[in-house]
Amino acid sequence: MDESRTIRSTKTQIGDWVFVFICVLISLICVIPMINLLARSLSGTDFLVRHEVYLLPKGLNFDAYKTVLGDVKYIHAFVWTVILTVICTVVSLFMTTICAYPLIFENLKGRGVINIFITITMFFSAGTIPNYLLMQKIGFLDNPLVLIVPYCMSVYNMIIMRSFFYGIPESLRESAEIDGASYFRILWSIYIPLSKPVLATLALFYAVGRWNGYSDALMFMKNKDFYPLQLLLYNILNNINSVEVATQEGFSAPGLKDSLKSAIVMFSTIPILCIYPFLQKYFIHGVTLGAVKE
Structure with a gap:
């Protein structure tokens, strides 16, 4: 034994x-x-040209960050992306909550059909051209709303939240109903306070998705004032190898272009990474509870 x-x-x-x-x-x-x-x-150009930089910087040099932080278009794109991310996250959480909450009630007429139609959208979509024509028809082309409204809710995230709501004891809701609380009061006073883990988790999902998104702006936006940071990064990385762009940025020398590329990527990545430590304690808890309860 x-x-x-x-x-x-x-x-x-x-x-x-x-x-x-x-x-x-x-x-x-x-x-x-x-x-x-x-x-x-952070490395000097000579070391970059000779491909000697791996995990530690050599010939410490901050010129790339000075260029990024000193250029108005980078700062403007960064501020706009922060504002856009906050707005999209709040709107997405609101839409996800008001969609998931009614679906937990068994007496909701047509609940099964609604669930089927919502789930179908996870696997089938109209495609890029119909979406473009739709945005054009409703006047969203070259409009900041096109970066917020069309993708304000994820069905996958809604299912996670709905599953989390299922895990909240029905006795709490029933006791509130006996006391005369309305459906919205029950949502605000019972479900929202008990759903902080899943709300924090979904907020992280939505924020990261919006912060890293650029394809919608690439397709629907022409006004460069509303370019998010990732689209600006996309355009720069696509064009930075040309002599004209490199000269405009002050990075015409060999090696400086590579330093600028790395600095721009770090500049756009670090802010969203800083959010993770504050939401990490909710992340695993929210995903686990939302995934196993149905």
Whole structure:
């Protein structure tokens, strides 16, 4: 009996070490490219030209960051993207909540049909050209609303929130109904306060999605004043190899262009990374509860 327990304990320890090794390996795969970008953005041009920069900066140089932070268009795009991300996150959470909440009531007429239609949209869409024609028809082309309204709710996130609502005891809702509370009062006073983990998780999903989004602006926006930061980054990285763009940015020398690329990527990535530590305690809890309760 003791031998079998010892063997099982040894196997468990080996399994734990294998799991730890896999987690460390995956973490390194994710972190090393970011470290390399940071090192390249802070390195001197001579070392970049000779491809000698890997994980640590060589010939410490802040010229790339001075160029990024000193250019009005970068700052304007950054501020606009922050505002856009906040607005989209708030609107998306509101739309997700008011869509998920009614679907938990069994007496809702047509609930099954509504669930089917909502789920179908996860797998089928009209396509790029019909979407463009629709935006043109409703007057959203070259309008900031095109970056907010069309993608203000994710069906996948709505299902997570609906599943989380299912996990809240019905006795709480029934007691509030007996006391005369309306449906909106029940949502505001009971469901919202108890749903902080899933709300924080979905806020992170929506914020990261909007911050990293550029395809909608690329298709629907022509006014450069409303270009989000990622679209500006996309255009710069596509054109920075040309002599004209490099000269305009003051990066005509070899190696300086690579430093600018890395600095721009870091400039657009670090802000959203700073949000994770504040929401991490809710992240796993919200996803787990929202995923297993149905």
